[in-house]
Amino acid sequence: MPVIAVLVLDGVPGHQLTAPGLAFGTAARHHPPVAYDVRICTAPGFEATGGLASFRVETPWGLDGLADLDDTDTVLLPGHERFRDPPPPDVVAALRAAAARGCRIGAVGTGTFTLAATGLLDGRRAATSRRNTAELARLHPRIDVDPEGSVVADGPFHSAAGVLGGIDLCLDLITLDHGMAVAIETERQLFLQLHDPTTPATTCAAYTPPGSSLAPTTTWMEANLRHPLTLDDIAAHAGLGARHLTRRFHAETGLTPLQYLLRARIQRAQWLLERTEDPVERIAALTGLGTPANLRRHFQRQTGTTPTTYRTAFRTFVTNLTPRE
Template identity: 60%
Template sequence: MPVIAVLALDGAPGHQLTTPGLVFGTACREHRAAEYEVRLCAGPGLRTTGGPAPALRISAPYGLDGLADADVVLIPGRDRHRDEPPPGVLAALRAAVGRGSRVAAVGTGTFTLAAAGLLDGRRATTGWRHIEELAELHPRIDVDPLGTVVEDGPFLTAAGVYGGMDVCLHILGRDHGRRVAGETSRELLTPLHADADSVQEEIDREVAESVGLEPTLRWMEASLHLPLTVPDIATHAGTSISSLTRRFRAHTGLSPLQYLLRARLQEAQRLLRATDTPVERIAALTGFASSAALRHHFRALTGTTPSACRRAHRISDDPGRGCGRSPDRT
């Protein structure tokens, strides 16, 4: 029976600790072929859970020894994710990988895995608030700014509040196929009312037809220098966050933050081609926290650097060339 070892470090979000049991327990109950043992393993110093829910005192039946025969080690996020992990944690993770275990990290749990050096030279992601921080602290990682679940070799990393569920369903799909993962997902996420989704979709269609996203898209493009958040965008559009996300994907094929990132990069490309504005100033004008953040995202989505883009444009007669791949928004 495969063992899923959930590594609980102090300050881990409570929902990330319970999600693996929920997903794999549901799969085991509904599908005879799916058998898993889920272990909660305490790291040194484990005392309480962290946000966003209120802190709860916690104890676990296993310590780091519970990772010794695990098929999958799952690392939730934690408070103070920049701190060095507790003694023994990094060695235990390296040993697990050495034995052939798969390792998954959720949200800021990616920082724990990165601290072990196991993600160097690999693609990984984390929660969107910490993307730039991960890239700056661990420059040898190819940080995916748009990923939900990123798989690279034996490593899985996931972003978002529901990242733990996403990564568990991904593991389940790898082990037992997409049908089992899909049916488990539906079992966990079925609406309370059978017609809730269709009613919401009809409301969304009516709102989209009467108003549309164009005013909000134009507002975003005029506000690139501001630290826009999804709640900000939803407020401007006069809709809920879930409805906003559905409408964005239908209209642009992207999430709101993906669209925003691409808009920022397109404006950065324009400024590089049309002006002599320093890269540091362009970063501020287009809403990036630093020039390093701009350079990271620029390379990830265009395949080149801002400086190389500007140099290439100056020796080209075509004003539309010289900046690598275009970060198209549609």
């Protein structure tokens, strides 16, 4: 099971400390083949989180929690209050050793300053909190600093502004590990509070398990959602008879091919509603659902709400949950 080692220094923002467990745990909970071992590793001198509502953390791991990582594992560096100070030498050594073993290393917000101090980002692109981009560029002129603070990947090193405690960075890593469909559904489950009756329900993801023999076919389906696909079309692409294909789909996804296709279309509609200003008419065409009435009917049946209500609710939650930097 891949390990996500969250290396925390004193004064880490509480939401950045807890976000990785929330993101990777949600991905695993909603997609049973997905599994992560998230461990909190405290650096020397760690006492408590920063801010007004600080809290202490007890964990069995210190820097020794990084010692047994291998090339399938990841180290995450949240920000911390004294990020301008040089990190302790043993923290630098532990990070360099992890990088030498092939681990991915991610930095959130001002955690990028800590990673930069190791020299591992020299000659690479990186991001930090938007209000700190100029300072990072001044202190570390060999780093190409992204002024927008968006998620940046350069080789095994990943960095992000720190909005929602680095949720965007975690989702980026989940995408690399398990594909965009898993990351999109994970993001949706994170943002939508299903216990609130004013919040729209979500549909189950159209999801193909890792290593599935159906992956080439489901990838083709998802790339051609706007086209009218029949069971015979899907079977022809898979090189199987319709009955054989249906049995295999049911065994590997729990759905028939056409049920999978409908869920993929609704999932794409959700993505477009969340991230674009496209009108319902265009979304209906892009997803292969044809008409706005057809989109509304299937969307209501799958999610329990209308496309317009879904779009409004999603954006309201994102706005309310995004801390101002």
